[in-house]
Amino acid sequence: MNELVLNLSKLGTPLYFYEKEKIVSNAEKLKSYFKNLNIFYAVKANFNVEILKIFKEQGLGFEVVSKGELILALKTGINPQNIIFNGNGKTYEEVKFAIENGIEIFNFDSLDQLILLEEVAKLMNKNIKALARIKTLVDVETHPHLQTSIFTSKFGLSDEEIDEVLDNIKLLKKVKIVGIHSHIGSNIKDEEPFIKSAYRVLKISKAFDNIEILNFGGGFAVNMNFKELPKLYNELSNKFKVFIEPGRYLIADTGFILAKVVSIKRGYPHDFLVLDCGMSELIRPALYGAYHPIKSIKGQTPERFYIIVGPICESSDIFGEYLLPNMNLNDLVIIENCGAYGYTMSSNYNGREKPLEVLIYNGNYEIINDRKFI
Numbered sequence: 001m002n003e004l005v006l007n008l009s010k011l012g013t014p015l016y017f018y019e020k021e022k023i024v025s026n027a028e029k030l031k032s033y034f035k036n037l038n039i040f041y042a043v044k045a046n047f048n049v050e051i052l053k054i055f056k057e058q059g060l061g062f063e064v065v066s067k068g069e070l071i072l073a074l075k076t077g078i079n080p081q082n083i084i085f086n087g088n089g090k091t092y093e094e095v096k097f098a099i100e101n102g103i104e105i106f107n108f109d110s111l112d113q114l115i116l117l118e119e120v121a122k123l124m125n126k127n128i129k130a131l132a133r134i135k136t137l138v139d140v141e142t143h144p145h146l147q148t149s150i151f152t153s154k155f156g157l158s159d160e161e162i163d164e165v166l167d168n169i170k171l172l173k174k175v176k177i178v179g180i181h182s183h184i185g186s187n188i189k190d191e192e193p194f195i196k197s198a199y200r201v202l203k204i205s206k207a208f209d210n211i212e213i214l215n216f217g218g219g220f221a222v223n224m225n226f227k228e229l230p231k232l233y234n235e236l237s238n239k240f241k242v243f244i245e246p247g248r249y250l251i252a253d254t255g256f257i258l259a260k261v262v263s264i265k266r267g268y269p270h271d272f273l274v275l276d277c278g279m280s281e282l283i284r285p286a287l288y289g290a291y292h293p294i295k296s297i298k299g300q301t302p303e304r305f306y307i308i309v310g311p312i313c314e315s316s317d318i319f320g321e322y323l324l325p326n327m328n329l330n331d332l333v334i335i336e337n338c339g340a341y342g343y344t345m346s347s348n349y350n351g352r353e354k355p356l357e358v359l360i361y362n363g364n365y366e367i368i369n370d371r372k373f374i
C-alpha cells in the first residue's frame with residue numbers, strides 16, 4: 001500500500017482515494033445478510049458516478065433526495081425503476097423531472113408533499129407509487145444531528161398527520177400509497193432500535209389498505225454487528241417487498257484522505273500538527289465531533305501526541321488528539337473512514353479547491369474526479 005500511496009502523493013494532496021475491492025466486498029456482505037431485500041444505496045453518502053457504477057453492477061438500486069442526485073444516479077445507466085426519490089422538501093420541478101425520467105417510487109412526509117406528487121402526476125398523466133414516511137419514535141444512540149425519528153424530528157408524519165393523509169386518500173387518482181417508510185437516523189451501532197421501529201412500521205401499515213412495501217431506510221454504522229435484524233427483515237419479506245437504504249455501511253470504510261503536514265507548532269497540552277486538509281475537505285469532526293483515525297505512513301512506532309488540525313480559519317477545524325511517530329514537515333498521513341459523507345459534504349470554504357478523487361483496484365489507480373475550483 002505504501003508504494004501506491006507514495007505514487008498517489010505525486011498527484012498532489014489532499015486527495016480522496018477509495019478501494020474498489022472493499023466496496024464490492026461490503027456490498028456482497030450486505031447482500032448475504034439481507035438475501036430477499038431490495039437494497040437501495042443512499043447516494044448522498046458518496047455520489048461519485050464511478051462508485052455508483054460499482055453498486056449498480058452489484059445489483060443495488062439507488063435512493064436519491066434531489067434532482068442533482070437523480071442525474072448522477074441516471075448517469076450509471078440504471079433502470080429508473082430501481083431508483084427511489086425521497087426528501088421532505090421536493091419541489092415541483094424536481095418531481096416533474098423525476099417522473100419525466102421514469103421514476104415511479106417517491107416518499108412523502110407531509111400532506112402538501114403528497115398533494116404535490118398527485119398534482120404533478122396528474123399533469124403528466126402518469127401513475128406513481130408513494131411511501132408514507134412515518135416517525136417511529138425510537139430514540140437512537142447517535143449524535144443528535146443524526147436522529148431522525150423522534151417526536152421533534154422534522155422528518156416523518158406524526159400520528160395526527162397520518163390521520164390527515166388517511167382522510168385525503170380518496171382524492172388521489174394518480175398516486176397510490178403502497179408502502180410505509182422509516183429512517184431512524186444514521187451511524188447506529190445497535191440493532192435494537194431498528195427492531196423496535198420495524199414493529200411500529202408494521203403496526204401503522206395496518207391503517208392503510210394497499211401496503212406492499214416496507215422501507216426501513218438506512219442508518220447502519222460501519223461496524224454494525226448483525227444478529228437478529230436480518231432474520232426479522234428476511235421474514236417480513238415473505239409478506240412484503242422489504243427495502244433498505246444504507247449509505248455509510250457500504251462506503252465509509254472504503255475511503256481515505258491522503259494529506260500532508262504543512263506546519264508543526266507549539267500547542268497545549270500537545271503540539272499542533274497542521275495538515276493541508278481540514279473541514280473544507282472533511283467536515284464531520286467539526287460538525288458532529290466525529291473521530292476519524294489518522295495514521296502516519298512512516299511505519300514507525302507512535303511515540304507522541306499531537307493535536308491534529310486543518311488549515312481553515314475556524315477554531316472548530318480540529319481532528320483531535322492522536323498518537324503518532326515523531327512527525328516532520330511534508331510527512332504524509334492517511335485519514336480513515338472518509339468514504340461516506342466526506343467528499344459529498346466538502347466545500348470551497350476559504351477559497352479551497354475540491355480535492356481529487358481516485359479509485360484504487362488491483363494495485364493501480366484511476367482518477368475518478370478532477371480537482372475543482374469553485
Ligand code: LLP
Nearest residue numbers: 042183186187218219220245246247248341
Ligand atoms: N435514507 C434516508 C431517508 C436518509 O436520510 C439517509 C441518511 C439514509 C437513507 C442513509 O443513511 P446511512 O445508512 O448512510 O446512515 N452527514 C451525516 C449523515 C447524515 C445522514 C443523512 N441521511 C454524517 O456525516 O454522519
